Amino acid sequence: MTDGPESQKRALRAELRERRRIRTATEREREAAAITQHLVDLASDLGSRSIAAYLSTPEEPGTRDFLSWACGQGIRVLLPVSRADGLLDWAPYDGEQEDEDLMGMPTPTTELLGPIAINDVDLILVPAASVDRSGMRLGWGRGYFDKTLGSMENCPPVYAVIFDDELVDSVPSERHDQRVDGVVTPSGIVALQP
Template sequence: MLSQTSNIKRALRAELRERRRNRTSTERDAATDAFTANLVALTQQSGARLVACYLSAQNEPNTRPYLNWAFANGVRTLFPITREDGLLDWAHGDGETEEVGLFGMPEPVGELLGPIAINDADLIIVPAAAVDASGMRLGWGRGYFDKTLGSMQKCPPVYAVIYDDELLDTVPREVHDQPVNGVVTPTRVVTF
């Protein structure tokens, strides 16, 4: 039986997914340039040399231009690989070759590193459906990043990439949900 919070989350995710689908290609292209500039600024300000970042799916904020910048500027990257057991493996990837992972998400082709590879990251960039003013992240419902972040002994700064209208006053929260340290939107980088 689903809790009331789970039902509220599911309804909110559906609304946010629909909103993303309805963005025009012009809006998405302009946002991509702005996301990239803000992600580059965050990486430079943090001095990160190894960044864990997701490969964006079709309706997510596009991380690829940022990843191209990282590759060109000697910032190493780790990409998540979903596993059946709910954990994430990690791979460096070559920045070009991708395949479709377990849940239809893009994943890199490269040597599989275990779940603890994330412990070497200086900065973690995660996807989100929304984030609230306290830093609570609403993911897309599979719990991979919550499990990963919740299991880390020493977690580096974690930033979610969202559109400006996805920074909400509050999001529904369950015990396993993990907060983020900040968000990157097209117009700004917010640190909580």
């Protein structure tokens, strides 16, 4: 086995999955409340009227309370639905029923929009395993968000939602990996520069 970026990524992802798995329910609740407030602040500061985001799973930093808030404020929320070809479709989120896409990720049950629906949003929130201080994002290895962000002509601000210990000095990267503009963690909002 080589020690190239792909094997380094696999090892780091395994470590990060384990760290997330052993977080206590109390830690998760406290961190989710802080992240929600910071996401509200970010969306408010940017004057966001349309957001592309994702429904967090139980081990991810929580986005659900924020998405409920956004829907209640009349902010249009689009959520990703993975496709077999490696692209993402998008669906409006109404804060109600959920289903699972082909990758087992939670998705809305509303109408499916095509991949270009994301072009009309003014903030994108993405999941990440880790992000470094230059904004390089380490995803979970499927490449959906890298393909989406890499294909956008006029990309709005992109923020990854991570735990505090997942903002690091450097992450292994490859040519196709995409940077983010900042991160939202339980401690706050951090803008990042390449």
